[in-house]
Amino acid sequence: MELKNLRQTLAAQALKRQMERAIKAESAPFKPPAMDAGRTARQARERFEAMPQYQQIKIMQVGGDKLGVASPFFRVHEGIAGATTRIGGRAYINYSSYNYLGMSGDPLVSARAKEAIDQYGTSASASRAVAGERPIHRQLERALADFYEAEDCVVFVSGYATNVAAVSYLFGPGDLIVHDELAHNSIAQGAQLSGAKRLIFPHNDWNALDALLRRARREYRHALIAIEGIYSMDGDLPDLERFVEVKTRHEAFLMVDEAHSLGVLGRTGRGIREHTGVPPGAIDLWMGTLSKTLAGCGGFIAGCQPMVEMLRASAPGFMYSVGIPPALAAASLAALERLQAEPERIAALQTHGKLFLDAARAAGLNTGASAGYSVIPVITGSSLKAVHWSNALFEQGINVQPIFYPAVEEKTARLRFFICSTHQPEQIEHTIKIMAQLAQ
Ligand code: PMP
Secondary structure, eight states, X not given: OHHHHHHHHHHHHHHHHHHHHHHHHHHSOXXXXXXXXXXXXXHHHHHHHTSHHHHHHHHHHHHHHHHXXXXXSSOOBOSOOSSEEEETTEEEEEOSOOOTTSOTTOHHHHHHHHHHHHHHXXXXXXXXXXXXXXXXXXXXXXXXXHHTTOSEEEEESOHHHHHHHHHHHHOOTTOEEEEETTOOHHHHHHHHHHTSEEEXXXXXXXXXXHHXXXXXXXXXXXXXXXXXXXXXXXXXXXXXXXXXXXXXXXXXXXXXXXXXXXXXXXXXXOTHHHHHTOOGGGOSEEEEESSSTTSSSOEEEEEOHHHHHHHHHHOHHHHXXXXXXXXXXXHHHHHHHHHHHOHHHHHHHHHHHHHHHHHHHHTTOOOXXXXXXXXXXXXXXXXXXXHHHHHHHHHXXXXXXXXXXXTSOGGGOEEEEEOOTTOOHHHHHHHHHHHHHHHO
């Protein structure tokens, strides 16, 4: 009984105190609730630190430190990066740039970009649907459509976003997306985001793709096959004619990502279709980036008018993202025009690719399946060796990036060389000589 009274008394006192506090708070000026901002920030930080993605980065860093290998990534280039570059005040032969035809830094290309800045400023400000276009947007799209002998073309602000936006918007649940196992991450991301069934076929294996479609095709409404003109890790090519046959047989759409083959393959740089003689209309979606041979930033899809119209009218990745900056559109248009006017640049790139490949093979280096154009790997066989070789080459004035696990399988860790029209044969020979010494 006494206990009950005591509880009641305490409860009444607590209520009184609460009411007094409430009255006081109402009459007092507003004060935000007391919060230990430092503590909250520390807690958020700890939660980020515990994320597996962060742990993975730290494991790599600690591993690198323990082995005494400096990170070869995020190097600061102090000028135009092409066949040569400047890092930390020192000149390097450079193989880490996609400036395949030397168009980035070309005085005429830069002049066109500068003119566009003077005329339109530096930003397109918002989505082209909302903030409006500049004449250069449509001029670039028309020029790309003509280059691909396609009905129309739409340019996105990023190459990566082009694949994600186009694939995820055009296809959805009930559809099938099949892509090469080595297709770029942006294709895989687009497929995942689409909600379509995603299947993967072994690299360049059109026979396996055919068998897969024979089994699975009828269960789905639309089917998309996505491949690349030149594969970005291995520098090899698909047998385009066979892929066209397969896509025709199974009433599928075929998309070819020409990031590394536009301006690289074919006598006039028209990519894998010129290289193989396949008519342009046989491919339903031509995709390309503006960041490589076209000296800008962005991506495009060229193809038939209804498909391009859909993308332009309602693909979220286009509608809800800013238009390409006019200066970059101007740079890419200028590069596309120069590429067509100066096929000798393309010939030089092809000569240098072949020279690199032949010399590397003759030196006993493993170049994998590379066809010897824009991308040539030298497979070291272990991640550690790839990083060691990259650092050793760097010390000798050669900049090339290692690619290692998990980007590729451990046993196929490599150095990846991007070949430019502007490389000199002596630079290539010198590079191979040093690598041959490292391999001994
Ligand atoms: N596709 C392929 C095959 C690529 O290699 C890349 C990037 N190198 C992209 C798309 C994305 O292009 P961007 O870097 O211009 O966004």
